[in-house]
Amino acid sequence: MPVADPELVERLREGDEQAFAEVVRTWSPSMLRLARVHVRTHASAEEVVQEAWLAVVRGLDGFAARSSLRTWVFTILVNTARRRGRAEAGQVVELARPSVDPDRFRGEDDEYPGHWRPEAAPVEWGPEPEVLAAEFRGLLDRALAELPHRQRAVVELRDVHGLDAEEVCALLDLTPANQRVLLHRARSRLRGLLEEAIA
Numbered sequence: 001m002p003v004a005d006p007e008l009v010e011r012l013r014e015g016d017e018q019a020f021a022e023v024v025r026t027w028s029p030s031m032l033r034l035a036r037v038h039v040r041t042h043a044s045a046e047e048v049v050q051e052a053w054l055a056v057v058r059g060l061d062g063f064a065a066r067s068s069l070r071t072w073v074f075t076i077l078v079n080t081a082r083r084r085g086r087a088e089a090g091q092v093v094e095l096a097r098p099s100v101d102p103d104r105f106r107g108e109d110d111e112y113p114g115h116w117r118p119e120a121a122p123v124e125w126g127p128e129p130e131v132l133a134a135e136f137r138g139l140l141d142r143a144l145a146e147l148p149h150r151q152r153a154v155v156e157l158r159d160v161h162g163l164d165a166e167e168v169c170a171l172l173d174l175t176p177a178n179q180r181v182l183l184h185r186a187r188s189r190l191r192g193l194l195e196e197a198i199a
Contacts, residue, residue, distance in 0.1 A: 005069050013060055024053060027070065030156050031077050037149045037172065038078070039085030048084055052077040071167055074157070078171045143193040147186055154179060155186035 011019040028049055035045035035052075055076050063072055106115050144152055153172060157163045163171070169179050 005065070009060070009063060009065070009069055020057075023073075027073065028053075030161060031074065033144075033149070033156060034074065034153045034171075035077060035081045035085075037153045038081035044085060045081070048081045049077065051084075052080045055080065067167075070161060071163060071171075074161075074163075074171055078173075082173075139194055139197045140190070143190050143197075146193060147189055151182050151186035151189065154182040155190065158183055159187075 008019060008023070012023070031049045031052065032045050035048040036042065039045050039048060052073070056073050059076070063069070067075070104117060106112050106117055144156065147155070150172070154168055154174075157168045157171065158165070165176060165179055168174065169176055172179070174182070
């Protein structure tokens with residue numbers, strides 16, 4: 001939301017229904033996907049989100065602002081989801097392949113080693129940024145939906161909501177290495193899906 005945390009918290013504490021509706025509308029889709037990481041069914045995830053919002057309303061006066069409001073809300077959500085569902089254990093797995101095909105880059109014997117080969121460089125945006133941005137958002141939403149739950153949760157928290165790695169590790173009970181692997185795989189898969197759709 002564009003409004004600063006302290007102002008938003010104050011508006012919520014004063015019972016500003018418009019502010020609360022906007023926060024719920026903006027954050028609930030990601031909260032639902034994050035809850036889905038911890039519970040078995042979509043219906044359970046919906047109940048977790050509702051329960052988390054109730055806990056937010058009840059606990060808002062006690063919010064001490066030691067973190068951002070968003071981080072506090074997502075922490076409540078994750079704690080609620082863990083209590084209700086099975087917590088998935090994080091296992092560190094080795095990366096099977098690089099995120100971008102190495103053949104797309106110039107070789108060591110090239111004048112510019114490691115740079116994109118001209119025919120393999122990422123697609124550049126055209127002159128219609130607003131139309132393309134809307135199309136891109138639709139493509140991104142569909143690509144996110146294809147990711148495994150844990151990868152989607154990590155990439156949304158990091159790249160959509162702007163949480164740092166430490167916050168994501170705490171929210172999802174991940175080791176730093178596992179968080180990096182999940183983020184790497186999610187970004188890699190998203191890149192591939194988006195490039196296929198744009199090509």
